[in-house]
Amino acid sequence: MVKGKAGKLNALMLFVLIFLGFAGIIMMGIFVYGANLINQTFSSIDVEIGDVNFTEAYDDTLGKGINVFLDSADNYGLFLLLGMIVLMIITSYTFSEKQKVWIVAEFVILIIAFILAVTIQGAYNTVINSSTTLLDIYSIDLIKSSKFILNLHIIIPVVWAFIVILVYGLFRKDRRIGEDIGY
Numbered sequence: 001m002v003k004g005k006a007g008k009l010n011a012l013m014l015f016v017l018i019f020l021g022f023a024g025i026i027m028m029g030i031f032v033y034g035a036n037l038i039n040q041t042f043s044s045i046d047v048e049i050g051d052v053n054f055t056e057a058y059d060d061t062l063g064k065g066i067n068v069f070l071d072s073a074d075n076y077g078l079f080l081l082l083g084m085i086v087l088m089i090i091t092s093y094t095f096s097e098k099q100k101v102w103i104v105a106e107f108v109i110l111i112i113a114f115i116l117a118v119t120i121q122g123a124y125n126t127v128i129n130s131s132t133t134l135l136d137i138y139s140i141d142l143i144k145s146s147k148f149i150l151n152l153h154i155i156i157p158v159v160w161a162f163i164v165i166l167v168y169g170l171f172r173k174d175r176r177i178g179e180d181i182g183y
Contacts (some may be wrong), residue, residue, distance in 0.1 A: 017084045017114060017159070018152065025125065025145045026076040032070060032141045039066050070141065077145030078132045085096065085159055089166060110160045117152040124149045 042063065046052045128138040128146065140145045148155065 005139065013116050015116065017155065018113060018116050018120055020084060021081050021152070022124060022150060024080045025077050025124070025138075026143060028073060028138050029128075029137050029142055030081075032073050033133070035066050035070055036071075036137075036141075039063065039070070062071050074142045074144045077142055078148060081145065085155075089163060110157060111154050113160065114153060118157045121150055121152050 042058045043055060045054050045058075124146075128134050
């Protein structure tokens, strides 16, 4: 890490949170759609091979795994988004002693991130409302993750404020007494 570049790292992490959150939840929706499609298709196959009924065998094996994924997909998406926030906080804390960025620069980064968050929120809203299938997936199966992305315009300033307080205030290493006069 180059000394004095930690401020750029924090700004990058904020933008990465926005983009990865959007992309991650869109991908999670695709996985849920695929799992629903597989589950419906395999459950509707009525074939017996010897003494084995395919539908019963599917329900006893792969069907259980797919149902567990479908039941917990929303939690996976939410943990992904919250994990990115925790990563930003840990990174800010780790590089806080190298932080040379002024609070004004951080505020400019917030304004850009807020505009980007509103844009991503609008794009996400357009995507989930583009068809009834997607609306069902994102409003029923991934409701917590969708609320997170749709409230991104509120979450980004709150996370930014927390990180700024963390980096500039609470965990700022105190300078030794006499350091200013050369001791």
